[in-house]
Amino acid sequence: xxxxxxxxxxxxxxxxxxxxxxxxxxxxxxxxxxxxxxFVRSPLGHAAIRAVDAAAARALAGVxxxxxxxxxxxxxxxxxxxxxxxxxxxxxxxxxxxxxGDDVAxxxxxxxxxxxxxxxxxxxAAALVEVDYEELPAVADCRAALKPGAPRVHRNGPHNxxxxxxxxxxxxxxxxxxxxxxxxxxxWQHRGGSHSIECRGDVAVYDPLEDRLTLWSSTQAPHAAMRxxxxxxxxxxxxxxxxxxxxxxxxGPKLVFYPEDxxxxxxxLILRRPVKWIEDRREHFTATTQERDQFWEVEIAVDGxxxxxxxxxxxxxxxxxxxxxxxxxxxxxxxxxxxxxxxPAYRLEVKLALTNKxxxxxxxxxxxxxxxxxMERLLDRVARELGIxxxxxxxxxxxxxxxxxxxxxxxxxxxxxxxxxxGDYPKCQLAVLDRAQWDxxxxxxxxxxxxxxxxxxxxxxxxxxxxxxxxxxxxxxxxPSGKIHVYSGAAxxxxxxxxxxxxxxxxxxxxxxxxxxxxxGDSAAISLGIGGFNSRQAVMAGSSAHVAALKVREKALMVxxxxxxxxxxxxxxxxxxxxxxxxxxxxxxLAQIAIAxxxxxxxxxxxxxxxxxxxxxxxxxxxxxxxxxxAVAEVEIDIETGAVAIKRFVMAHDCGRALDRTIVDGQIIxxxxxxxxxxxxxxxxxxxxCQPVTATFAEYLLITAPEMPQIELVHQxxxxxxxxxxxxxxxxxxxxxxxxxxxSAIEDALAPFGAHIAQTPIRxxxxxxxxxxGRRRHADSL
Amino acid sequence: xxxxxxxxxxxxxxxxxxxxxxxxxxxDFLRHQLGLTGTHLGCxxxxxxxxxxxxxxxxxxxxxxxxxxxxxxxxxxxxxxAPGPDKMHPLQEAFRDNHGLQCGFCTxxxxxxxxxxxxxxxDPTEQEVRVAISGNLCRCTGYQGIVAAAxxxxxxxxxxxxx
Numbered sequence: 001x002x003x004x005x006x007x008x009x010x011x012x013x014x015x016x017x018x019x020x021x022x023x024x025x026x027x028x029x030x031x032x033x034x035x036x037x038x039f040v041r042s043p044l045g046h047a048a049i050r051a052v053d054a055a056a057a058r059a060l061a062g063v064x065x066x067x068x069x070x071x072x073x074x075x076x077x078x079x080x081x082x083x084x085x086x087x088x089x090x091x092x093x094x095x096x097x098x099x100x101g102d103d104v105a106x107x108x109x110x111x112x113x114x115x116x117x118x119x120x121x122x123x124x125a126a127a128l129v130e131v132d133y134e135e136l137p138a139v140a141d142c143r144a145a146l147k148p149g150a151p152r153v154h155r156n157g158p159h160n161x162x163x164x165x166x167x168x169x170x171x172x173x174x175x176x177x178x179x180x181x182x183x184x185x186x187x188w189q190h191r192g193g194s195h196s197i198e199c200r201g202d203v204a205v206y207d208p209l210e211d212r213l214t215l216w217s218s219t220q221a222p223h224a225a226m227r228x229x230x231x232x233x234x235x236x237x238x239x240x241x242x243x244x245x246x247x248x249x250x251x252g253p254k255l256v257f258y259p260e261d262x263x264x265x266x267x268x269l270i271l272r273r274p275v276k277w278i279e280d281r282r283e284h285f286t287a288t289t290q291e292r293d294q295f296w297e298v299e300i301a302v303d304g305x306x307x308x309x310x311x312x313x314x315x316x317x318x319x320x321x322x323x324x325x326x327x328x329x330x331x332x333x334x335x336x337x338x339x340x341x342x343x344p345a346y347r348l349e350v351k352l353a354l355t356n357k358x359x360x361x362x363x364x365x366x367x368x369x370x371x372x373x374x375m376e377r378l379l380d381r382v383a384r385e386l387g388i389x390x391x392x393x394x395x396x397x398x399x400x401x402x403x404x405x406x407x408x409x410x411x412x413x414x415x416x417x418x419x420x421x422x423g424d425y426p427k428c429q430l431a432v433l434d435r436a437q438w439d440x441x442x443x444x445x446x447x448x449x450x451x452x453x454x455x456x457x458x459x460x461x462x463x464x465x466x467x468x469x470x471x472x473x474x475x476x477x478x479x480p481s482g483k484i485h486v487y488s489g490a491a492x493x494x495x496x497x498x499x500x501x502x503x504x505x506x507x508x509x510x511x512x513x514x515x516x517x518x519x520x521g522d523s524a525a526i527s528l529g530i531g532g533f534n535s536r537q538a539v540m541a542g543s544s545a546h547v548a549a550l551k552v553r554e555k556a557l558m559v560x561x562x563x564x565x566x567x568x569x570x571x572x573x574x575x576x577x578x579x580x581x582x583x584x585x586x587x588x589x590l591a592q593i594a595i596a597x598x599x600x601x602x603x604x605x606x607x608x609x610x611x612x613x614x615x616x617x618x619x620x621x622x623x624x625x626x627x628x629x630x631a632v633a634e635v636e637i638d639i640e641t642g643a644v645a646i647k648r649f650v651m652a653h654d655c656g657r658a659l660d661r662t663i664v665d666g667q668i669i670x671x672x673x674x675x676x677x678x679x680x681x682x683x684x685x686x687x688x689x690c691q692p693v694t695a696t697f698a699e700y701l702l703i704t705a706p707e708m709p710q711i712e713l714v715h716q717x718x719x720x721x722x723x724x725x726x727x728x729x730x731x732x733x734x735x736x737x738x739x740x741x742x743x744s745a746i747e748d749a750l751a752p753f754g755a756h757i758a759q760t761p762i763r764x765x766x767x768x769x770x771x772x773x774g775r776r777r778h779a780d781s782l
Numbered sequence: 783x784x785x786x787x788x789x790x791x792x793x794x795x796x797x798x799x800x801x802x803x804x805x806x807x808x809x810d811f812l813r814h815q816l817g818l819t820g821t822h823l824g825c826x827x828x829x830x831x832x833x834x835x836x837x838x839x840x841x842x843x844x845x846x847x848x849x850x851x852x853x854x855x856x857x858x859x860x861x862x863x864a865p866g867p868d869k870m871h872p873l874q875e876a877f878r879d880n881h882g883l884q885c886g887f888c889t890x891x892x893x894x895x896x897x898x899x900x901x902x903x904x905d906p907t908e909q910e911v912r913v914a915i916s917g918n919l920c921r922c923t924g925y926q927g928i929v930a931a932a933x934x935x936x937x938x939x940x941x942x943x944x945x
Contacts, residue, residue: 011878018886019874021820021860025887028819120805197824197832197921198887248822248887249921281825494885494922662881666927670884673924697829697919705912705925734924 009662012499013513014492023246026201026218027278034203035064037264037277038122040112040129041287042104045138045356045690048155049102049131052112057125062117064271066129067263069099075266077234083224083257085326087413089165092158094354096322098232098262104133105154105321106357107692108286113263115275138690142318142353143295153321153354162319163327163352167334168312169409170345175310179301183381187298188759189370191291192677192684192694194363195702196493198248199279200288202261204268214241215265218248219521220255220491221531226523228257229265237523244521247493251674252363253289254493255533256324260287285695289361290684291329293318294370298348300378306386306393310345311338311378319352320359327352329360329367331413332465336371336736339408339418339463340425340628341397356690362533364674365735368464376460376740377758380747390744391433391459398425398461412465412624420463420626422718423654429461429630431714432652436632449752454637455647456751458744460737462631465624466655466729467539467722473528474544476505476552477614480598482576482591484509484516484552489529490541491521495731496663497537501545503659504725508549509556510573510590528618535627535729538659543619543723551615559593562607625720627728629653631672631737635745639771642764644680644746646707652714653733657726661715668734669711675738677703679760750774789853793818794862802849809833811849812859820860820890824919831918834891835859841898860890863897872938873897873931882931884922891918896932904943906936 017023054066065071073079080095100111112129116122137151144150145160153160176182203216213235219225219242226242233240247254260277268275279288298313317330334348379397383390399406401424410418433439441457448455475487486501498518506513519525530540553573560578561568564586572581579587594613596606605611634648649672658664681701685693694700711734719726739760746767747757753774759766785804790797793816802811807826812818812835824830826845833845836858863871873896876882883889892915899906899914906914911932912925920928 009881012881014886015878015883016870018883018889019860019870019877019893020864021818021890023820023886025819025822027813027823030814030817120803195921196885196887197830197919198822198885199824247885248824249885251921281827281830494887496884666881666884666923669924669926670922671924674921696827697825698827702919702921704916704919705929706909706916708912708925710908711924711926 007658007661009660012496013502014496014498025198025246025248026203026216029203029216029245031205031274034274034276035115035117035271036119036122037113037115037267037275038119038126039110039260040114040126040131042100042107042109042111044104044133044135045107046136046153047104047133048136049100049104049111050134051132053130054112057114057128060121060125060128062121063114063125065115065267066112066125067267068112069097069101072098072263072266075269076232078232081228081257081259081262083228084323085328087163087327089163089327091161091163094154094162094322096259096324098259103155107690108283108358110259110263110287113267115267115271138356140355140686140688140690142293142355143316145353145355146316146351153356160354161351162323162354164350165327166347166349168347170310172310172312172345172347175345176301176312179309180304181385182299182301183378183385184299185377185381185758187296187374187377189294189296189373190683190760191363191369192682192700193285193288193290194251194253195284196249196251196254199281199284200254200258201278202264203274203276204265205274206268206272208272212239212241213265213269214243215261216243216245217261218254219244220250220493220533222491222521223489223523223529224531225257225261229261232262233265241524244491250493250532252366252533253361255531256289256361281697282695285700286358286692289324289359291363292357292360292684294330294333296374298374298378300382302382306382306388306396308341308343308397311343312347314349317350317352318355318357318360320355320357322359324359325361328413329362332367333371335410335412335418336368337375339420340399340461341375342399357686364671365732366534368732368736369675369678369739372460372462372736373740373760376744380744391429391438394429394461395426398429400426416622419623421720421722423626423628424716424718425461425628428628428652428654428716431716432630432632432650435712435714436634436648436650438632454639454749455634456745456747456749457632457634458741458748459630459632460740460744462736463626463628464535464733464736466535466627467625468534468536469540469620469622471618471620472530472537472540472544473526473616473618474501474541474548475526475614475616476545476548478552478590478594480591480595482589482594486516486518486545487525488520488541488545489526489531490537491532493532495537495667497532500538500542500659504542504545505549508553510575512575515576535731538727539625539723539729540619542659542725542727544617546725547619548615548617551617552613555609556590556593556613559597559606559609560588563588563596619723621722623722625656625722625728627653627655627730627733629733629737631741633741633745635742635749637746637749637767642767644767646676646709646742649709650712650714651734652716654716654718655730655733656719656728657717658715659727664730665713667730668713671732671734672711672738673703673708675735676742679739679742679762681761683761787850789850791852792856794859804848804850806849807845808847808849808852809844812844818859818861822887822890824887829919831895832888832891834894834918836894836898839898841895858894860893863893872942873900873935876931876935876938880927880931880934882923882927888918888920892928896935900932900936900939904936904940908933
């Protein structure tokens, strides 16, 4: 069999241990003397804590400690997790405490940590901790939270507005004043949790020999966790290490630093024993951050041909009880709305409201699916009102390729201009329409309706900001063994990051992936790191790996040329050695060069080279690179049950150069699956007292294999000029247009009932209500 | 430590005699007492399927069973699927070649579920595969690579049988 060509699948270096069951996830770590932790958590949405009585718990055999906030205090410089990204828009600081103090603000908030010989005993003891709560009014609805006289989410807080900002540009008033048509939509969007199949977890180990605390954590951002933990504990970075073992999925919330990470670490410091805490699924529902509700009031102004003149509105975003990341979810949503289209004037007023629920932070897509949904719903409305084909309407408004790079007046949350760097959006849309047979669908739909079947088709465009900077470092080092070691601040949690880095480095250094080792997610392996999120690792770490490998290559060839007395351009690297082209006996191994560059006492380095066969690269790029795509969904509705079957889902996408098409496909298809869940199934429900009502997988539905259609992909490749690989990120692409395309298709299927949908998720009972309402309207009109 | 009981259980062909707490979950016994951490826990309420093992050849949720229930029974976990350290099972090879896993956390349960399914249904349709894994949640792949791997594995297993 010929070796795989560029972009072809070679299998992944991650796979063998995962397939054999020998991978090391955080719960697989076993250490001598290890203790196990469980948390006492608030059962109430909002309450004052009058007293905590842990006597019975502490008296239980096998229990080593029950620690409350007061017990942590002597070990902490700061008792709060100050991890919110900066923004000028904050109206108040609501940092999470390491453990609850005088009050609790959401169900699941940790109040005490119990450490025992086993998890079983720890849970027994946690149940014996008596917390005297005085229940306070809870705020469940983020719109109600902002009304005058609303109860406060934090009883001592000033109000429930946590941040407020406007986004936009252009003369919106003039655009609307001169418009031929204006249409308004009220949209509710809900997204739920990440639900990586592995929940969170920590193993904290204190080593008195080195006075070092090591936290093994299932995190997407080990370096950020190390910095946050160091700041709270007052430990310098030489005495602190955060490592990510194998991670069973991240999808956003694992980039956050959590109270449990602090409490587990302090417990290990106090007890001088390794302490493990593994989150269970119930805790994941109530204590891991999630996305939730957004309420949009938006209107669009168009001319007689459906060309967009302006867009304006307001967004109220459910922030939860604390700031665990920042304003980035609503910011990303607001920034995404207009991106694929030429929108001359735009203004959105955004308010982030506190609620007595677990904090909101990004879940795969991070607000971008909501932004795309709003735009696509508005465009469907315009198309319907003006009698223009939905695809044709979009074609008239898409950013044309001749205007690339297209500088929008928008700025990212870091203040960096949003410039669409490359791509051919209309061509991408056309490609997917052809594949999905968009033009012939009306005939198929009419034929189906004649048989009493309700099928529909919908489409959605998106542009995704990927590769958020400023950098992700990579060190490439060839050691005396001749092995090529790659270290990165990137964090692997299933996206094939190690394979990606190994292949990029091997491409420059002998082509043998088996000669490359990759270490990710270890704060002791490389000094800086940002982590795995925002579709950034191939863009940022990949570029650094490429440049670092080139530098090592250049140095290795120079030294080899010196030692072999050959010109560097006559040399090639093959496997673990460098040889003279056409003279294979003239060769030297990478190991020999590495040993030569390690120096010998009193001798000059070969060729006047600098010491060491290694390079560290921080490829810095501030501007994001923008991927794009178009999704077309075809659905069939059972009008008796309200069930939606997705019959077909075709997506054209452009992530620049695809480093490995199979892995790219996997990222997109996984994202689409998540988006289908957001469209049809996933709802994190709370009652009026902020009690979660969907805290099992029986109540909170994830998509399973039978509901999942075979996803068809159409690839476009517009390499970005912003990095040497030409790559754009792809990890979130699939999720962004999915709900918008599916809801468009459902609305189309239910057109005979005049259905209008402005929400996600849309569930069977709501679909039946739409059908019933349509029938009533029809009956009334007779 | 609460009440304990002695059990004898065969796991991946190896006989184990062990003293276990009567309330200890089978999954915890396999993972923490025998050190077979390939069996994963994703929900502990029987929905996600990551903890699926073969119990006397039938798929079962090890998070919904007690260790004492395994007394006198035979268990296959993911660690026992490959024929040896140098060779993987055709199903494992098919997962690798079809990008049937990303984070790999659900993979052990997918593999055990499919071992049973392909044994009983050597020539399945795509839809039958989808139904077979409908009790296993995957958050990474959208199932497409898994379904492709299962269909590919069926072909490989058939070919191996034909010799």
